Amino acid sequence: GESVGLHLPTLSVQEGDNSIINCAYSNSASDYFIWYKQESGKGPQFIIDIRSNMDKRQGQRVTVLLNKTVKHLSLQIAATQPGDSAVYFCAENDIAGNQFYFGTGTSLTVIP
Amino acid sequence: DTEVTQTPKHLVMGMTNKKSLKCEQHMGHRAMYWYKQKAKKPPELMFVYSYEKLSINESVPSRFSPECPNSSLLNLHLHALQPEDSALYLCASSQEGTSGNEQFFGPGTRLTVL
Numbered sequence: 001g002e003s004v005g006l007h008l009p010t011l012s013v014q015e016g017d018n019s020i021i022n023c024a025y026s027n028s029a030s031d032y033f034i035w036y037k038q039e040s041g042k043g044p045q046f047i048i049d050i051r052s053n054m055d056k057r058q059g060q061r062v063t064v065l066l067n068k069t070v071k072h073l074s075l076q077i078a079a080t081q082p083g084d085s086a087v088y089f090c091a092e093n094d095i096a097g098n099q100f101y102f103g104t105g106t107s108l109t110v111i112p
Numbered sequence: 113d114t115e116v117t118q119t120p121k122h123l124v125m126g127m128t129n130k131k132s133l134k135c136e137q138h139m140g141h142r143a144m145y146w147y148k149q150k151a152k153k154p155p156e157l158m159f160v161y162s163y164e165k166l167s168i169n170e171s172v173p174s175r176f177s178p179e180c181p182n183s184s185l186l187n188l189h190l191h192a193l194q195p196e197d198s199a200l201y202l203c204a205s206s207q208e209g210t211s212g213n214e215q216f217f218g219p220g221t222r223l224t225v226l
Contacts, residue, residue, distance in 0.1 A: 031212070034214060036217075043116075043202050043204075043220050044202070044217045087152075089154055089155075100157070100215060102155055104153075104154060105154050
């Protein structure tokens, strides 16, 4: 399943399928990006980050892709599990570094 | 210790009350943050402290007053709040207040203003 993040805030996928969550950013000066997972009633939890001098970074079951040309970031989750159900936020850090700007968020629901 | 802790977990207060939210981290981080998050919305930055000095105030109303007594502690003093201030208040910290430093979030305080 795939979402456009800012434009389609919900995504439902079958357990075991791959998920793709997308995020568009607007600040060309952003040079550091993070994906956060937020479960109901909890604070955001770090998933993976990427710097602007990279275009791909892999973690355990997650991959982040960065396309600076079109200012687009995506999070791919392999073999999605029920525990992956949460709201996912992308966050960009401008080069001055003082603050993160959070995207709208995408709510991921995994159907067993 | 890789945790940011926040107390209380829940707080209900009237519009005439004065209360404080507390945040603590022992990771040696030198930047600490307060965010406000409404339901189904992303966190919104309120304040940034860097090396115990207030470096960013995102035009937050004066009924919210931050305080950083030392490098491990961050408080948010609340006075004369409005019902629309009800939200989840998140504290975060990072090694430095510069780009490329992951922010670690606490679990938040769920605030209800009656």
